[in-house]
Amino acid sequence: MKVSVIITTYNSEEWLKKVLLGYSVQTEENFEVVVADDGSTEATKNIIKEFQSKFKFPIVHVWQADDGFQKCKILNKAILKTNSEYLIFTDGDCIPRKDFVFQHLKHKEKGYFLSGGYFKLPMTTSHLISMDEIINQKTFLTNWLIKNGVKKSFKLSKLTQNRWFAAFMNWLTPTKKTFNGHNTSCFKEDLIAINGFNEEMQYGGLDRELGERLFNYGILGKQIRYSAICLHLDHKRGYATTETWQKNYAIRTYNKKHNIIKIKKGLSQYL
Template sequence: MAVTTCFVILTYNRVDALVQVLRALAPQCTAQHEIVIADDGSSAAHVAALRAQLPKFSCAVSHVWHPDTGFTASQARNLGAMASQAEYLVFLDGDCVPNAHFVKAHEALAEAGYFVNGNRVLLSERLTQQVVTGEVDLLAASAWDGLRWRFQGDTNKLAHWVYWPQAPGRCESQFRWKQIRSCNFALWRRDFMAVNGFDESFEGWGHEDADLVLRLHHLGLSRKNGFFSTEVFHLWHRQNSRHAESVNYQRVIERSHTDIVEASRGIRDNLSSEGVVVTALN
């Protein structure tokens, strides 16, 4: 029996970017997949725009919304995971457009005892604007387009033009801070539940993803990197406030000297969350 996979997509008041993500995913998904849009409190206007522009999927698409109380990405992701029964979870941000083989690449890398840390390509403000207005279709771009964008400074790398599923050096057994990204991250649902998901006690932007990875390592899992395989195009946006980054960083440092596995406030603590609205979109 095929493994069921859910793509949990975090969003907040940026429907133009989210629609590009969904359009890239739609042709890659089959009936065995699930899409859950984990909404961190978008306005009614943005939710209505999403409904109007939702592309056609052959799998179920759900929208999980909770009230806007500030930057609570960890809770939104946990709520999104709760709305799915899939065996495998792929977390994706609503401004990260997956490449044309993203779904099969993540499923090929899925392996017991590992989580997958995806890769990303940063886009400039200029190229991002062309993408969200429909002037540029990233998945239809040629290698020449990629070279031109890199030469012009519109992207930061060319790795996404190489698809190498069996590339060496993917697996790491030790915790490492570098390039941990919850905007493109996958793991088995059983492992996510075992560590109680993302820790919602991390306030503001920063390092809740490193904390999750640290606790997964404490659980006994190893890291598998998704370079040359799972790249996403990260659309440009203004930098979020990072007022809490140093505090969150210090928390992870302190936890690295312990064997803590479970989030102090995580997915199991959301079982009776108030104000959460779950809607089937198709």
């Protein structure tokens, strides 16, 4: 298969159902879905079973027992369960537009990772999105979003379907080309070379840290935030603390200063 889509989740069945539906209507069908599950209950497993028949390839469910926020650990395990050489990373609260997988494959290039973004929705709009509106893609239309609680702003231009405008905005945007866990892709061999995600880190910049080590390894970023589009459903972030942010920032600062490429506590533990 051409690519593996790794989707992280934790006890968020309503959102995961909407996200999986978004992947079931992709224009590109030659991909697998790998759900990186950081300790959800049986309810998530049942959602995955419900969607098994909607994809060309079986959904791979990688689960670990709930031990607090351990996203790096479940991502490392999920990477090693993929069956392709190119990986897309996203979250279980990000609904992809129907060309999302196609766009990542179109722009992939050796020596690069792809840096995408998202359009963040308010909670009211997140709940209003129905299954039919994902299937017919109405939820990606600016008029529909404005009618359903989204304020008018220039940020809505992220939802453009004009490829020339998207390419121009990818070039123009001042946003840095960072490794974003909600919308990014890269070659699996590059992740193995840097030993994957750093399990010393909890919530707060863990994706950026991996991208910074890819830079140190010689892999550059390519901007696709206006080409590969996903809608970010709102949710609470009870796992975010000042202490973890400070710890993670210190790790990133050290790794930048010392040009660290390969961390000790990474995916090699599961090889």
